[in-house]
Amino acid sequence: MSDLKLPEKFDEYAEGRKNGFLRVKAAKEAGKKVVGIFCTFTPVEVFDAAGLISVGLCGMSDETTADAERDLPKNLCPLIKASYGFALTEKCPYTYWSDLIVGETTCDGKKKMYELLGQLKDVYTMNLPQGPDRDYAKKMWAHEIRLLIDVVEKKFGIRVTDEQIREAAIKRNEFRRLKVELMELLSMDPAPISGYDMYKFLESMGFQFTVDDSIAAVKKLLGELKEQITSQPAAAGTGRKRILVTGCPIGGVLDKVVGSIEANGGQVVCYENCGGIKAARCFVDTDAEDIVEAIADAYLQIGCAVMDPNNRRKENIPELIKEFRVEGVVDATLQACHTYMIETYWIRKICEEAGVPYMSLETDYSQSDKGQIDTRIAAFIETI
């Protein structure tokens, strides 16, 4: 198919980026369609059922921030700016090749950014309800999922049946179960893998083209780690401080935050944020009569700060602290993220009640506060 044109500046791109573009291009040449997503609330079962590739598009570096700031305010969450910037500059292969982008009305910054993004790409925004425990929330979200199915059917000229969705949900559940099993390995002391590597691995799952690929990858890593655990008899505790990381999506500040935690005597044992344990434990009841409602129900269990009220997060953290024997909580927020910044109030309180040291860090994708963050994290770990 010759209508698949690479970006104008393709030749200037670095090797890795070029490969990314070619990898997706090859899939598209084989007839695959790509859906770009930004959020953990996106019901990916719909895309699995439709045989579409779904990939995460969250911007993780400040490479394109300056470009994004031509259209977006400076004082905006770096993740939003980066996501838009990568679309604008055609530097992200996944955004570039997306046939459809699906967003949600999560935080204000994101939903308004989607409106602008709609000028560059085919964007569809789902309406995420508030009040996850209200009786209409589940119905509304289920209805929104049905609308999404319509959009997908029309856009790609296909039919998506409930049975296909149910099968997709069963697979996703298996993937979730495996991910949870993997993440639970971090409760061991010593943990068989650094928190940094764990995150990088989980993040890479967002770029797998099928759930089967993801499942295979998790199984492989699980196998390796279990092998390592049995072949190397457990040493005594490492003395590393066991840290739970919570807050905003952390991919773009992983080196600054998690890198620093683990370079200064800590081990991240649990990620409560997106990409971590919080959403992985939201299983779909695949025996339910109405599978779409069951999916809606599962997704509304996600304890994200964009929700009001967001009791799930407050309930989860104390439990995770116990389960992973957490010795310190690092609440990492991205600059200008009001929802998570304000919730630092609750998380600090919860940690105080649990008797676990707490630190909140506000940062962005730049490197200018690297030294400062490093000192603060090192000092935090020294005081544990």
Add this chain to the structure above:
Amino acid sequence: MNFVGIDMGSTCSKLVALNEAKEIVYKEVVPTGWNCVETAETLLSHLEAQGIPKDAFRSVATGYGRVSIPFADKCITEISCHGKGAVAIFDEPDFTLIDIGGQDTKVIEIKGGSVKNFYMNDKCSAGTGRFLEIMAGTLGVDLNKLCELGRQSQNHVSISSMCTVFAESEVISLIGRGTDKADIAYGIVESIANKVKSQMGRVSSDPAHLRLSGGLCEVPFLLELLSEKLGGEVKTDPLARYAGAYGAALFASELK
């Protein structure tokens, strides 16, 4: 065996050397300059001149340049070192320590003789020693003079911008409008005190137990304004400037 603590800050490097009995036998402040490694060499030669050669001491480095001191046995953050030094200097277990450093301001809550909680400003230089220096430069005076001028102010003006860059242009326009230098100086020192006040909100503190360390503790007018803003007397000590280095030296004495 001697125990040496080096606090390499962004502007000044402080050194404290202790004897076996943990008494201070030598202390000094030198400008950090642009090359931390060279500064470390200089400090080493000074120690030698004091009869403390390289193989006769154990040392801990702290401060932003802590990783650039090749001979240090260990690096510990300035939060822990300031806390430890201050506990020894002020000889009390519970207080709130304010440290206004060259590029950052820290508020450290001390409970039972150790660091319980702390707050450190983010990346900008608002409310730091660097801010005062830049503003003093804009007024064409040095830091001490700036604070003395501030005390003479008759008609207080306030500098509304916290950001160094904007505050500087505010100061320039005040100068342009012919505002009295003393009044501008007051506004500058006051803005530091306000910034500290807002940072104090992040940790719990008792106005009856406030202590100041860092390079600005020898500036009486700043202490006065801080006390006024924070609603309790902020006390300091001639040694407080060395709190970080002293704490580091004490840590060095505990190294195994």
